[in-house]
Amino acid sequence: xxxxxxxxxxxxxxxxxxxxxxxxxxxxxxxxxxxxxxxxxxxxxxxxxxxxxxxxxxxxxxxxxxxxxxxxxxxxxxxxxxxxxxxxxxxxxxxxxxxxxxxxxxxxxxxxxxxxxxxxxxxxxxxxxxxxxxxxxxxxxxxxxxxxxxxxxxxxxxxxxxxxxxxxxxxxxxxxxxxxxxxxxxxxxxxxxxxxxxxxxxxxxxxxxxxxxxxxxxxxxxxxxxxxxxxxxxxxxxxxxxxxxxxxxxxxxxxxxxxxxxxxxxxxxxxxxxxxxxxxxxxxxxxxxxxxxxxxxxxxxxxxxxxxxxxxxxxxxxxxxxxxxxxxxxxxxxxxxxxxxxxxxxxxxxxxxxxxxxxxxxxxxxxxxxxxxxxxxxxxxxxxxxxx
Numbered sequence: 001x002x003x004x005x006x007x008x009x010x011x012x013x014x015x016x017x018x019x020x021x022x023x024x025x026x027x028x029x030x031x032x033x034x035x036x037x038x039x040x041x042x043x044x045x046x047x048x049x050x051x052x053x054x055x056x057x058x059x060x061x062x063x064x065x066x067x068x069x070x071x072x073x074x075x076x077x078x079x080x081x082x083x084x085x086x087x088x089x090x091x092x093x094x095x096x097x098x099x100x101x102x103x104x105x106x107x108x109x110x111x112x113x114x115x116x117x118x119x120x121x122x123x124x125x126x127x128x129x130x131x132x133x134x135x136x137x138x139x140x141x142x143x144x145x146x147x148x149x150x151x152x153x154x155x156x157x158x159x160x161x162x163x164x165x166x167x168x169x170x171x172x173x174x175x176x177x178x179x180x181x182x183x184x185x186x187x188x189x190x191x192x193x194x195x196x197x198x199x200x201x202x203x204x205x206x207x208x209x210x211x212x213x214x215x216x217x218x219x220x221x222x223x224x225x226x227x228x229x230x231x232x233x234x235x236x237x238x239x240x241x242x243x244x245x246x247x248x249x250x251x252x253x254x255x256x257x258x259x260x261x262x263x264x265x266x267x268x269x270x271x272x273x274x275x276x277x278x279x280x281x282x283x284x285x286x287x288x289x290x291x292x293x294x295x296x297x298x299x300x301x302x303x304x305x306x307x308x309x310x311x312x313x314x315x316x317x318x319x320x321x322x323x324x325x326x327x328x329x330x331x332x333x334x335x336x337x338x339x340x341x342x343x344x345x346x347x348x349x350x351x352x353x354x355x356x357x358x359x360x361x362x363x364x365x366x367x368x369x370x371x372x373x374x375x376x377x378x379x380x381x382x383x384x385x386x387x388x
Contacts, residue, residue, distance in 0.1 A: 005030070005062040006041045007152055008053060013373040013382075014181050018056045025052060036143075038062065043231050046155050047239045050225070051218040054180035054211070057159050060141065060152035061086065069103045069147050071113050078117035078151060084125040086153055088229060090135030093118065097142035104144060114142055114151065136227040157224035164221040165275035168267035170200045174318050174353075178375060180207040180217070182382065185371065186314050186351045188212075190253050193313035197288040197338075199257035202268025202281070204316050209277035212253045216243040254308045258286035288319075289337045312387065313345070317352045321378075335362035342385065350385040359383050 006027075010018040012035055019029055022039050025048055031038035041049070049059045064081045068074040087093055095111045095118070104110055118140065123129055139154040161177040188194045188208055196204045210217060219240065225231055259265050262285045272278035319334050339362065342350055352359065355378055360366050367383040374380065 003040055003042050005038055006045060006049065006155075007036050007038050007060040007062050007150070008049065008056040009036045009058050009060070010056050011035075011178065011181075011374055013371055014055050014178075017181050017184050018053065020184075021053050021055060022049070025049065044235060044239065046225055046231060047235055050156055050160070050223045051216045051239060051243055053160060054207070054217045055177050055184060057161070057177060058154055058156040059160070060154055060156075063140075063151045063153060065148065065150045067147050068144075068149050071104065071109065074104060074110065074113050074149065075117045077149070078114045079121050081121070081151060083118050083121050086228075086230065087118070087122060087138050088135055089122070089126045089128065090132050091122075091138045092133045092135055093138040093140055095140045095142065097144065099144035100146075102144040102147045104147070110142060110144065114140065136229070137224045138228075139224065155223060155225040155228075157222075160218065162221065163217050163275070165206065166201060166203070166271050167274050168201060168270045170261070170264045170267055173201050174203050174375060176203055176207060176217070178353075178373070179203040179318075180211065181373075182316055182318075182351060182353060183208045183211055185382065185384070186316055187349050187386075188253075188314045188316065190251055191309060192253060193308055193310045194253070194255045195313060195315045196255070196257045196317065197259075197286070197291060197315065198317055198319045199259045199268050199283070200264050200318070202257055202271045202283070204318065205255045205257035205268070205281050206272055206275045206277055208316070209253075209255055209272075209280050210275060212251050213277065213280075214246050214248050214251070215276070216246070219243050252308065253280065255281045256284065257281055258284040258288070260285070260287045289333050291337050291341055311345070312347045313349075315341070315348065315350045315352075317350070319352065319354060321355045321380075331356060331358070332362065335359065339363050342387070345387075347387045349387040350383075352383045352385075353380050354383070355380045357381075 008018055015032060019037055022029060027039045027041050027045055029037055029039050066077040068077055095115045097107055097110060099105050099107050141152055141154055143150045161175040163176050190212060194208055199205055257268060265283050265285050269283050272281050338350060342348055368386045369384040371382040373382055
């Protein structure tokens with residue numbers, strides 16, 4: 001298996017961000033559609049993708065793509081795919097999927113047909129009729145769209161948002177992949193001050209710190225493909241060793257994470273410790289409506305940190321929406337505080353994600369850019385206000 005196709009799935013609206021990440025790893029995108037990007041790779045690409053992709057949901061090996069309008073066509077096309085190249089005789093495999101605007105709209109029926117096709121193919125190859133399924137996990141997934149089927153195997157297992165550092169949580173946490181995308185789309189970089197005034201469990205601040213220090217997001221977890229016989233353990237050791245050497249502990253930046261809830265701050269500190277970035281984040285119990293004074297005061301004990309320009313900071317915010325947590329009557333005060341801060345610090349930029357549609361009116365001007373996203377099942381907008 002010198003080369004094959006991989007698919008990285010992504011939250012709607014983040015395809016361009018994930019595309020940049022894949023290309024940064026050195027791989028060529030061959031197809032880009034809503035929610036998924038296809039690219040060419042090898043076994044090392046599977047390892048690197050799972051270790052390094054910050055904003056993708058999962059990484060899959062693509063087995064095939066075909067048109068099927070009857071269950072017989074689905075069975076024959078699925079059976080013709082080279083399952084034996086990936087699934088060993090004792091593979092613990094299952095089939096899940098989705099169907100949209102297809103004649104074969106019954107997902108359970110499609111699952112059953114595809115599983116039967118796999119069993120038939122593997123049975124003929126291995127010369128067995130029954131499978132123990134006590135080996136490594138191979139989660140097969142299909143996507144049916146307008147009678148076009150894509151069949152693939154999940155290499156990641158649990159979603160890539162599961163970094164492993166979030167040991168303490170708060171209500172309505174944002175996914176790590178979404179937080180990483182918000183940072184990636186902002187102006188935060190080395191030498192700048194980042195403020196998250198609604199930090200909750202600390203996800204945005206932690207993801208920003210990991211990006212600034214070039215810490216591979218998948219370095220502390222295992223994946224389904226970690227146990228596949230196709231991928232030598234030596235390959236995992238090589239790529240993890242390279243990832244550890246790539247970490248930059250001397251990167252110059254500063255992050256302040258605050259929240260009105262002391263319990264949230266306690267959880268955020270614990271998560272930052274688990275992620276290994278607690279030394280570069282200042283956690284504060286602070287009501288955003290009390291955010292006043294010079295930007296330099298935010299640096300606190302780090303005010304003497306070399307190269308940190310507090311005058312050109314970045315706010316990345318996931319405020320309460322008034323839908324999932326918090327009360328809608330709190331929003332005017334929150335927006336007024338953010339607006340006041342930007343008026344007093346015109347070189348600062350604000351990046352704010354919310355489902356509330358009154359943001360631009362409350363901020364007194366339209367956003368410089370908007371990006372429609374989904375935070376779970378909730379449609380949100382990422383408002384971007386650029387500083388001078």
